[in-house]
Amino acid sequence: MKRYDLRHLHDDFYDRMAELIDQGLKVGEVGIFLFEVGDFSHIQRSADFIKELGHDLMNSLKFNEVDWTIVVKKVDEETRKARAEAVEKARIEAEQKAAEAAKAAEEKAKAEAAAAEAKAKEEAEKAAAEAKAKEEAEAKVKAEEEAKAKAEEEAKAKEEAEKAAAAKKGDDKKAPAKKAAEKKPAAKKAEEAPKGDDLTKIKGIGKAYMEKLNSEGIYTIEDVAKMTKEQIQMMEEKYSFKGDFKESVADAKKLLQAKAK
Numbered sequence: 001m002k003r004y005d006l007r008h009l010h011d012d013f014y015d016r017m018a019e020l021i022d023q024g025l026k027v028g029e030v031g032i033f034l035f036e037v038g039d040f041s042h043i044q045r046s047a048d049f050i051k052e053l054g055h056d057l058m059n060s061l062k063f064n065e066v067d068w069t070i071v072v073k074k075v076d077e078e079t080r081k082a083r084a085e086a087v088e089k090a091r092i093e094a095e096q097k098a099a100e101a102a103k104a105a106e107e108k109a110k111a112e113a114a115a116a117e118a119k120a121k122e123e124a125e126k127a128a129a130e131a132k133a134k135e136e137a138e139a140k141v142k143a144e145e146e147a148k149a150k151a152e153e154e155a156k157a158k159e160e161a162e163k164a165a166a167a168k169k170g171d172d173k174k175a176p177a178k179k180a181a182e183k184k185p186a187a188k189k190a191e192e193a194p195k196g197d198d199l200t201k202i203k204g205i206g207k208a209y210m211e212k213l214n215s216e217g218i219y220t221i222e223d224v225a226k227m228t229k230e231q232i233q234m235m236e237e238k239y240s241f242k243g244d245f246k247e248s249v250a251d252a253k254k255l256l257q258a259k260a261k
Contacts, residue, residue: 003032007067010036014049021055025074030058037068046070052087054080197221203251204243212239221259224252 004020006013013035025031035042043060050057050072058071075083196219199210205224216235218224227235227249236245 001030001032004034006033006035011038011042013042014046017046017049018053021053021072021074025072027074027076030071030073032069032071034063034067034069037062037066043068054083195219196223199224201255202248204241204245204248209239209241221252221255224249225256 002024004017004024006016009016013033017033020033021031033046035046037043046068047057047060047070050070055075056073058073060068060070063069196214199205199213199218199221200207202221202224205213213219213224213235218227232245232249235241
């Protein structure tokens with residue numbers, strides 16, 4: 001066993017320690033090396049250095065408050081070579097494992113990215129489908145509302161048309177009487193004017209207006225009483241009757257009722 005004090009070299013003691021082990025120790029012999037603790041980084045570093053050289057690290061311990069000691073056993077060249085090969089093999093295997101792990105991590109990242117992209121695409125397609133379905137539903141509701149409004153409008157138009165047709169039909173029923181009244185004067189032009197009532201007895205009708213009534217084929221109080229709204233309007237517009245001719249018609253009805261009694 002040999003003892004070496006390397007404290008005077010401070011942090012730069014590694015090369016000297018390797019030289020002393022190689023030249024100062026025999027195979028199987030133990031050497032004790034003393035160095036400064038410094039910032040404590042040399043404690044682990046010195047142990048790793050001995051392992052890198054291929055020798056046995058017997059111990060590593062504190063010597064005092066500022067110094068550290070490691071105990072080393074020198075190993076033969078063949079063993080050191082085998083250990084170096086093992087270390088290199090382990091290094092290569094570690095690198096291979098690291099490369100494989102990196103490749104696996106890269107493939108995993110790619111797979112996750114592809115999965116995320118596929119999921120995003122799926123979600124986008126789903127959102128687009130939902131938006132389209134919503135749009136189609138809204139369009140359908142709008143179309144139904146428009147169809148309903150159109151149907152209501154057509155029904156209303158039909159109803160109004162039917163009312164107009166019914167009103168026209170009612171007017172058509174009254175038209176023959178008007179036409180007959182209008183035709184009477186023409187028909188009687190070729191004949192002698194029939195004798196009628198004294199229409200001046202009717203309120204509001206004088207001799208001049210009586211002649212106008214006769215010219216329209218109205219000769220009797222009964223004819224006046226049965227005049228239609230259209231005939232009344234025609235007389236008022238055509239002959240500028242002063243007053244309300246409806247009152248004369250109403251008075252003719254009273255005279256006719258009194259005559260009936």
